[in-house]
Amino acid sequence: MSLPLPQNPDKMKRIFTGMTSRNADLILLILASQNIRARKSTGSRGIDISTFSDHADEATSQVAAYFRENRSGFEPVSSAAAIPAGFVSPGIFIIMGLLAVIHLGIEMTGTRWDCILAYGSSGMYIFQGDTYRAVTALFLHSDTAHLLGNLAGILLFAGPILRISGYGSGPLFVLFAGTGGNLINAGFRGTALLSIGASTAVMGAAGGLAAFQMMRKGPLRRRDRIMPLIAGATLMAFLSHGENTDVWAHVFGFLCGFFAGIFFFPLTTVCRFRFREPMALVITLIILVSAVFAGLMK
Known part of the structure; x- marks a missing residue:
């Protein structure tokens, strides 16, 4: 599922790439449970997940925490760095x-x-x-x-x-x-x-x-x-x-x-x-x- 988002792509940041449809829906469900708005789009290697730039770090952390706790065989590859934040704020x-x-x-x-x-x-x-x-x-x-x-x-x-x-x-x-x-x-x-x-x-x-x-x-x-x-x-x-x-x-x-x-x-x-x-x-x-x-x- 995907929560409705305002159509303002300039403020969106891609956080996961190359997802299957099933895994993308799972990630959207995880983010929705944490009140983080996200949407999926078709990329060159599969389905990509995007969210607002100011929610990107929290979104990747929440998804990573979910897969750590559930120990499933799948863990998404984030487009963010190991420390997702960078230096600038x-x-x-x-x-x-x-x-x-x-x-x-x-x-x-x-x-x-x-x-x-x-x-x-x-x-x-x-x-x-x-x-x-x-x-x-x-x-x-x-x-x-x-x-x-x-x-x-x-x-x-x-x-x-x-x-x-x-x-x-x-x-x-x-x-x-x-x-x-x-x-x-x-x-x-x-x-x-x-x-x-x-x-x-x-x-x-x-x-x-x-x-x-x-x-x-x-x-x-x-x-x-x-x-x-x-x-x-x-x-x-x-x-x-x-x-x-x-x-x-x-x-x-x-x-x-x-x-x-x-x-x-x-x-x-x-x-x-x-x-x-x-x-x-x-x-x-x-x-x-x-x-x-x-x-x-x-």
């Missing part, structure tokens, strides 16, 4: 712009070190009750090179997270992983050393992607199932070199993102309701505003 550019504006404002006012002292993450201060620092430290950078490196990391790792999970759930996950990494790092080290930068959140996003890939696949050998974790850990080690790099913040950010992702991505599949993304976005904004307000009140 409006939300990720808003986040990158926010980081750039904050850094530019600090540099123009000449208050870099004042802001680092007031909002940087430190075990000594966090143990005294300044837990807001675990959030605010993610938005501070030592110089432009530090900022640009983290902007690239956000685009490459946090971008897919937002496309996979949504414009509200994605930022909430990245913020949770980065904040959790800073809190664990502060507890582990417990020193007056100040840690700043979005790299903890970037590593959290990388850990989340590793978890997503591990759980996304069907029946695999144990060695193949842990390969995304090994690849993510290797990437983390590669990106954790350099002068004044807080390696432990990277490690804890990655681990926090990985273990959070094990629970987060299945929940996003199950918890589907109309206001999920707006609610998640509001929660994210409340956390950010509360952290800044707490810092201003000190």
